[in-house]
Amino acid sequence: MATxxxxxxxxxxGGAWSLYKQGAPRVAVVVVGLLAALATAGGLLRLLPGEG
Known part of the structure; x- marks a missing residue:
């Protein structure tokens, strides 16, 4: 799951960067960037040892 x-x-x-380079609205870039941050943070948290 972490992978x-x-x-x-x-x-x-990559999608956020592509949107930025294409001149997409700032809101779209920020939303995709936040989703990227959440997915990455979730993946990293899944790698931590612990219960579950």
Whole structure:
């Protein structure tokens, strides 16, 4: 699961960068960037040892 979230985060970062370079509205870039950050953070948190 962690690997899938990290891959998704990478794809979303690429998508946000592409949107930015194409001159998309700032809101779209920010939303995709936030989704990328959440997916990456979730992937990293899944890698931490602990219960569950």
């Amino acid at each position: 899938a979230l990290l891959i998704l985060g990478g794809v979303l970062v």
